[in-house]
Amino acid sequence: MDQHVDISLTVNGESVTRRVEARTNLVDFLRYDLGLTGSHVGCEHGVCGACTVRMDGRIVRGCLTLAAQADGGEVWTIEGVTDTGEIKGLQEAFVERNALQCGFCTPGMLLTLSEMMERFPAANRDEIREYISGNYCRCTGYEAIVDAVEMARKKGDAA
């Protein structure tokens, strides 16, 4: 039995068509088939948030989403939103506030926070922490990250 599927989707604004194993998850597809290695694989259980990407306008766990589920959809990764400049303000605030953590956790954090800034622009510090609570880093107390969100908001928004 052929366990492959043909998928067509848009990734970072570009049309992509590939044949993938039906069991391939979205983050592996992005990393290994498309070479977009900004999204990472940590727990593979939907816990750590390292695999966070945006699909059809909302963030999803790339490890719990099959590539086949993205068929016909629109996916954005950290590479794409960096190229468009969409989250430039947030990225700059991360640098200025020294909120930048490692390359493993930061891409997912940025995608999560950009969604939060759009959906809940007036979130207070506790609410920011709550929103980012699905993006794990054991190396930070998250203070600088919350500071960076507030700084980016003061300057305009994510961009």
Ligand code: FES
């Ligand atoms: S790798 Fe997906 S949530 Fe941890």
Ligand code: FES
């Ligand atoms: S997991 Fe990225 S700095 Fe801690």
